[in-house]
Amino acid sequence: MVKAIDEIRNELGGSDDAVSTDDEDLKAHGFSEWSSVNVDVLPVAVAYPRSTDQVSTIARICHKYKVPVIPYSGGSSLEGHTAAPFGGVSVDFAFMDRVLEVREADMDVTVQPGITWSDLNLELEKRGTGYFFPIDPAPSAKIGGMVATNCSGTNAVRYGTMRDWVINMTVVLADGSIIKTRRRPRKCSAGYNLNGLLVGSEGTLGIVTEATLKLAAIPEHFSVAVVPFPSLKGAVSAAAAVIRKGVPVAALELMDEEQMRIVNEGGATRPRVWKETSTLFFKFSGTEGTVLDNIETVKALVKPFGPDAFEFARDKKEQESLWSARKESLYSLLALRKEGQILWNTDVAVPLGALARVIEESKSEAKSLGLSVCVKGHVGDGNFHENITYSPRDPIEAANTEKAVKNMVKRALEAEGTCTGEHGIGYGKKKALSAEVGDGTLLVMKMLKKTLDPHWILNPGKIFDP
Amino acid sequence: MVKAIDEIRNELGGSDDAVSTDDEDLKAHGFSEWSSVNVDVLPVAVAYPRSTDQVSTIARICHKYKVPVIPYSGGSSLEGHTAAPFGGVSVDFAFMDRVLEVREADMDVTVQPGITWSDLNLELEKRGTGYFFPIDPAPSAKIGGMVATNCSGTNAVRYGTMRDWVINMTVVLADGSIIKTRRRPRKCSAGYNLNGLLVGSEGTLGIVTEATLKLAAIPEHFSVAVVPFPSLKGAVSAAAAVIRKGVPVAALELMDEEQMRIVNEGGATRPRVWKETSTLFFKFSGTEGTVLDNIETVKALVKPFGPDAFEFARDKKEQESLWSARKESLYSLLALRKEGQILWNTDVAVPLGALARVIEESKSEAKSLGLSVCVKGHVGDGNFHENITYSPRDPIEAANTEKAVKNMVKRALEAEGTCTGEHGIGYGKKKALSAEVGDGTLLVMKMLKKTLDPHWILNPGKIFDP
Structure with missing residues (x-):
């Protein structure tokens, strides 16, 4: 070395x-x-x-x-x-953080892996393009890692995941050779889909050094609605009803009572104080007319599930602070930890019909183990996060946390879901992946790895072991 | 053997x-x-x-x-x-043509590869699900081949391509072993994206025997508008303006004057007779309110490009016959061939900003070579088809046809596009793929092929040769 x-x-x-x-x-x-x-x-x-x-x-x-x-x-x-x-x-990639080219006529942009999606959007705004890049994980996430994990975020229910927005990539392979996955068409059926294979491969098949990304038009008009429900099941069922009708919401997020408490405690939306119960956050976007129409449709669809209210952010500032409270809920959780506590934040995704049950059972098990747990979810995608704050030095609490997470994953797999909807396998979920896809499928993945990285030098120890 | x-x-x-x-x-x-x-x-x-x-x-x-x-x-x-x-x-797969399971709560369906997308949609309608499968290539296309070519069609501008709708697949590998690519989450970041690699691999990496597909909600309301333009460039520029504003049209098709003549001649929309000039077909869908709103937005956006009219299909029947005239334009072309003539129908896709130029230059070259040519396009995706009817026994006409096609592909690649947006490489475009991606990238594709099919028995002679 x-x-x-x-x-x-x-x-x-x-x-x-x-x-x-x-x-x-x-x-x-x-x-x-x-x-x-x-x-x-x-x-x-x-x-x-x-x-x-x-x-x-x-x-x-x-x-x-x-x-x-x-x-x-x-x-x-x-x-x-x-x-x-x-x-x-x-x-x-700290020094490879530039926007290399913006092509307004083609609605695409070429960037280096070290730029955050938020800085990319600032740059697009500064240039007055009228476009934005819609994939929105944690605000500090950079394009390289976003490609690696096939990340998504709150916009995924409308715009899809990272995979859907990559047009081509320059990739350094294990032996140092450099390839470009394809040219610049937005739609392509030419040869093997190397974009599809490499996005989500967590740096184990190649190192992305440039990416050309599709851009989306910034909608003219936005609205954010906050809809508290008497029960978690009601909230999730209401969300499913909206998705099943195909209403083109811009985002559809669930926060449970504990997350709502954290939003209030964080104070980002003061003086407003939100009800601390399972709550759906809807974002609407489009022309003013379509936004109003979507709101009416959603109001009618969620009504049978007995929402406590249907409140709107009062202005752009409140819209933004509400949404940033959601986006930054992880930072808030980290900030609220007590001395010696750490956070276990992990995600699963399941078919829509099983979502309410898997969330409820997982949360209730964590609570019955005495853990400090909260749930938030990209419920339109069947994807949710469980956050447990615990003391690793307390052996019982640590064991209980691990148990709760393991059982949540087990429950997701039993419901034909996945151990990760957007965070990836990494070092932490290798066993879960093996249980999820089985030996034959895992063998195919390993064969692909071995072909492109015979010495297993690219991010070893992640996704699976030899 | x-x-x-x-x-x-x-x-x-x-x-x-x-x-x-x-x-x-x-x-x-x-x-x-x-x-x-x-x-x-x-x-x-x-x-x-x-x-x-x-x-x-x-x-x-x-x-x-x-x-x-x-x-x-x-x-x-x-x-x-x-x-x-x-x-x-x-x-x-003629005898493997069944719908195996429809899961309404999850918005998905499991099918065998031998069912057409049109029969799948009939079945979903018969069951009263309120859902449909939105990928719409030729009406006779079956799911197996649709997976193989990563096909799309007129709905792709709204709904994406085949790749976006596959949740999992059961795949028989070259040696007969059977794998399932993943479980049933709609969103997933677990391990290598075998769906992404296999969809579009044209039967060269594995044989799909079952596929679980996402379903979409059938919109409440539809409208179809027909907008003729004085020039091809005007039509394509108007289409690009709509896309760049992000208007969620349900489809956006271009037919040139020759295609319009064929629609009139075919008589599917009689007594209506359409103007025989470059024409955009818009499909709108959603609630009645959003459809009306989208129509107003589109009208305003295309106006600067001087459309000759903005006419609507008068009723559901006319909507359907117009759309089917588009869908069946290939059958019409086949039917109109004279004795001994055959049809060369092929597609390319380019970045949006280059689309008008590449279409115009390609068409004008074909015409200057004395060929009978027409163009239609999924212009919202930068994707178009050139159809040339010619006599293979006439050596000059045959050579000119080949020349026109080759130069169209060359022009698409020079514009950083692809030799195929939705039809695939097959036997016919192997050289074009090699020119498109270059040696290094082609080598990676070949390594993947060799890994999964060491004896090269799966659909040999397609995409590339050893």
Whole structure:
């Protein structure tokens, strides 16, 4: 490893800007406060490439010395994706964070992996394009990691997931060779869909150094409605009714009573105080006319489920603060932890018909184990998150947390769902993946891995083991 | 091959129902009137499996004897996908054409590969589900082939392509082993996206024997508008303006003056006679309110491009006949051929900003070569079709046709587009794919093929050669 690092440093120009072995830096890349899982090992170096060619150099050298390469962008992964269980080189895209080209006539943009989706949207706004990039995970998430996990977020119910927005990618393969997955058509049936395979492969098949993304038109008009329900089941059933009718809502989020309490406590929407019960958040967008029409449709559809109210954000500021309260609920949870507590935040997704039951049973088990739990969900997609705040030093609480999470995953799989709808497998859910897809399918995945990365150097220890 | 066929016949029950070597049957499977390309070789047998296990048996035996396996469903491929350039066994899914399960609460359906999308929709209607399957290529297309080519159709501008609607698949691999790509969540980030890799792989990586598909809610209200323009450029620019504003049209089709003449000549919409000029067809869907709103938005957006009119289909019947005139324009073209003529029908897709130019240049070249050409397009996706009717026995006309097609593809690639937006590579576009993606990317595709099909028995001669 030392030899490899020296060689990388030499080829990248010899400075500490290019390759760092600083302890703090290693820790910042190998350990994550966000993540449900962490390992004891750290990377031995952090490389900061400035071009596709430099990434290729890193891969070529690591391939020669069989040294692990761990791509790193926003670092907000929740399942230990950026951990370095076998040491190796963390490749941080901090200096590859530019918008390379915006093509307004084609509605697309080419970016480097180190830019956050929020900065990309600021740039598109600054340029007055009238477009935005609609995939919205945690605000600190960067394009590289978003590709890696096939992330989504609150907009997915309308706009789909990361996979749907990638037109092409420049990818450095395990041996350092550079490919481009395809040209720039928005629709394509030419040859194998390498975009589809690489998006969601968590840095284990190749390292993305550029991505061309589709853009969407910014809707003219928005509205946000907050609809509290007497029960979680009522809220989820109402959401399902809206989806089954195909109403083109812009977002449809569930927050349970505990999450609502956190929104109130966080104070982002003060002086307004929300009812602390299971609540649906609807976002509507389009022309003013279609927004009003969608609202009427949704009001009628949710009525049979007995909502306590149907309240609107009063202005743009309240819309934004409400939505940011949702987007930043994870930060709020982290901020509210007591000394020594950590957060286990994980997601599953199930067929729509099973959603209410799986959420209810999972939450009720966690509560009966005495855990501090809250649930929020992209319920339009059958996807929800369980957040448990616990003390890892309390062996009973730690064991109970693990039990609650495991059983939630088990319940999701029994309902024919998945152990992860948007966060990925990472280091934390390898056993769950194996249970989910079975030996034959896992073998096919491993064969693909072995073909593209024969020495298993790309983000080893993630998704599955050899 | 004879040994393999005997063994398959024995294991499948010994009757001619299961394996046919009838000359007419071989010809019906090896030659296609639809296709732009045909080969001189025919399959040596046609197998008619009735279950996934029987498909597995066929693959296992063919793997042992290294005999080609060519999956066959609707047979409406345009690029020679079902041809048997190396002989082998055509596997026809005629008896695997059932809807296995409809899950209304989950908005999904599990089907066998031999059902057409139109029959699936009839079945969903008969059951009163309120749902439909929105991917609409040629009406005779079946799910197996639709998966194989990642097809789309007129609804793609609203609903996306086949890839977006597949939840999971049961797949028989080259050696006969059976896998299921995943469970049944609508959204998933668990492990490699085998759906994404297999959809569009044209039967070269595995044989799909079951597919679970998402369903969409049938909109309440529809409207169809017909908007003729003085020029092709005006029509395409107007379409681009609508897309760039993000108006959620249900479909947006272009037909040129020649296609409009064929609609009139076909007589499906009589007594109405349409203006024979470049025309946009808009389909709107949603609630009555949103449809009206979308129509007003579109009217305002296309106005600067000087449309000759903005006419609506007068009733549901006229809506349907207009749309079916579009859907069946290929059948009309086939019917209008003179003795000895055949049809070259092929597609490309380009970034939106280049669409008008690539269509205009391609059409004008074909015309200057004296060819009988018409263009229609899924212009909202940057995707269009050029149809040339010609006599293969006239060597000059044949050479000119080939030249026009090749140059259209070249022009699409130069505009950073693709040689196929929805029909696939098949036998006919292998050189174009190689030019499109380049050696490095093609090598990755070949490595994946070699991994999953080491003897290269699955639909050999398609997409690329070893």
